[in-house]
Each structure stands twice: as structure tokens, then as C-alpha cells.
Amino acid sequence: MPPVVSIIGRSKSGKTTLIEKLVVELKLRGYRVATIKHAQEINFEPGRDSWRHLQAGSEATIVVSRDEAVLVKPVTTADTLDNITRLFGEDYDIIITEGFKQADTPKIEVRCGGDNTPLKNIKRLVAIVSDEPAGTGVRQFSSQDITGIIDLLEKGFMKPQRERLALYINGKRLTLKSFPRKIIGNLLINMVSSLKGVGQVSSLDIFVRKQTKQD
Numbered sequence: 001m002p003p004v005v006s007i008i009g010r011s012k013s014g015k016t017t018l019i020e021k022l023v024v025e026l027k028l029r030g031y032r033v034a035t036i037k038h039a040q041e042i043n044f045e046p047g048r049d050s051w052r053h054l055q056a057g058s059e060a061t062i063v064v065s066r067d068e069a070v071l072v073k074p075v076t077t078a079d080t081l082d083n084i085t086r087l088f089g090e091d092y093d094i095i096i097t098e099g100f101k102q103a104d105t106p107k108i109e110v111r112c113g114g115d116n117t118p119l120k121n122i123k124r125l126v127a128i129v130s131d132e133p134a135g136t137g138v139r140q141f142s143s144q145d146i147t148g149i150i151d152l153l154e155k156g157f158m159k160p161q162r163e164r165l166a167l168y169i170n171g172k173r174l175t176l177k178s179f180p181r182k183i184i185g186n187l188l189i190n191m192v193s194s195l196k197g198v199g200q201v202s203s204l205d206i207f208v209r210k211q212t213k214q215d
Contacts, residue, residue, distance in 0.1 A: 002034075016049040020056040027057040035061045042070050081105060082173055090166050091203060093158050106157065112143045127152060 007022075009015045019035060026033050035053040042063050044050050050072070053061045060073035073087060081103040085095050097105070101122060109119055111130040118134075128134045129141050129149065141148050165185045167174045176184070189201050 016052055020052055023053065023056040023058050032059050033057065034059055037061060037063045039063050039065055041065055042068065044070075044072055083171075086168070086173075090164075090205075093162070094153060108149070110143075126156070 007015050007019055023033050023035065035058040037050045037053060039049070042065050044063070050061050050063045054072065054074060060071060062069055062071045071087065075084065081097065081100050085097075088095060097103070101107070101119060104124070106124050106126045107122060108127045108129060109122065109125055111118065111128060111132070111134065116130070116132065118136075125138055127139045127141060127149070128136065129143055131142050134140045139152070141152075163185075165176065165181050167176060167184070188204055188206065192198055192204060193201055
């Protein structure tokens with residue numbers, strides 16, 4: 001993981017002001033900086049310390065309170081859903097988004113309450129949730145059939161991807177077909193399994209950053 005250095009001091013001692021200056025100067029030198037703020041409560045309102053971290057140029061900041069941690073990372077409209085979901089890491093069985101109609105993901109359209117007009121030009125629509133006949137060839141569930149929707153998610157997406165490998169090169173995800181994915185996965189697992197003190201491997205996280213001539 002990247003090196004971590006903590007700026008400490010009593011309240012109102014100038015910790016945030018120093019961090020702002022450090023972030024600005026590090027950015028000027030071409031470095032990517034993230035910050036973590038330990039706080040009594042989560043608050044990103046303008047003027048608060050965490051907000052100041054971001055304004056100074058921090059690429060992402062996490063605010064940690066006694067009960068929770070919240071990550072905020074400024075994004076642009078050019079950021080794809082794949083890049084955004086990568087912030088979670090890979091150790092989840094499923095990620096469910098609200099919205100992102102134009103993303104290249106399987107979609108379940110809800111037509112219950114309010115305006116029930118079908119959405120147009122939706123790609124990869126796998127199901128419709130509606131209490132009225134949808135009149136399409138797409139699989140339909142009632143709003144009360146949570147078990148049926150869960151079965152669809154489980155059998156159609158979660159179980160088939162229980163074993164998976166994600167490979168990012170220069171920040172972009174590389175799509176792998178089944179055979180090379182299996183070869184690479186088995187190779188990595190076998191390599192680390194042979195290391196002293198390593199037991200059974202159920203998951204493996206590897207990050208490689210190569211120094212460039214500019215560095």
C-alpha cells in the first residue's frame with residue numbers, strides 16, 4: 001500500500017491548514033494524493049476540514065468517525081461506472097446501483113408508482129418489475145416478488161461469477177475470456193501457494209506499479 005504519514009496536533013492547531021499546503025505542493029510536483037480525516041462526525045459541508053482537503057487537490061478523502069467511514073472522490077461525467085465501482089474493490093458478491101441507465105450493465109427496470117411509461121433505448125434489460133402487464137418478452141416480476149428477483153440475481157449473476165479474476169492495466173480493466181482468465185488465475189494462485197507460510201488461498205490481491213523514466 002502507499003506510504004501513510006499522519007499529521008497530528010491539538011484541535012485548532014493548524015493541522016488542516018498544513019495538510020492543504022502539503023497537498024497543493026505535492027500535486028505541483030506531480031504526485032497523486034489521498035487524505036483521511038478522523039472526525040467526531042461525518043460532514044462534507046463547504047468549509048469543513050474534509051471539504052478543504054478536496055479543495056486543496058486531494059484525489060480522494062475518507063472521513064472516519066467512531067461508527068463509520070465515508071469515501072468521497074471527485075469524478076467527472078467521463079468516468080465510467082466500471083471505474084466508479086472499482087472504488088469498492090473486488091471482494092463483494094454483487095454491487096447494485098440506482099440509476100446509470102446508459103451504463104453497460106444488466107438492468108432491471110421498475111415501473112411501479114408514479115409515471116409507469118417504459119424507458120426508451122435501454123440496453124441489456126434483463127427484467128421488469130411492475131404490478132401491471134408489461135407487454136414485452138422481458139421477464140417480469142411483481143413488486144412483491146422479492147424472492148423471485150433475488151433468485152434471478154443469484155442464479156444469473158452471483159453464482160456464475162463466484163470465481164472471478166479482474167485485471168487492470170494502466171487503470172483500465174482488461175476483458176478476459178474464460179480460458180486466459182483461468183490460466184492467469186491458476187498461475188497466480190499456484191505461485192503464492194508455494195510461498196512459505198501461505199495456507200489455502202481463497203482470494204488474492206496484487207498491485208504492481210512500475211517506475212517510469214519520468215519518475
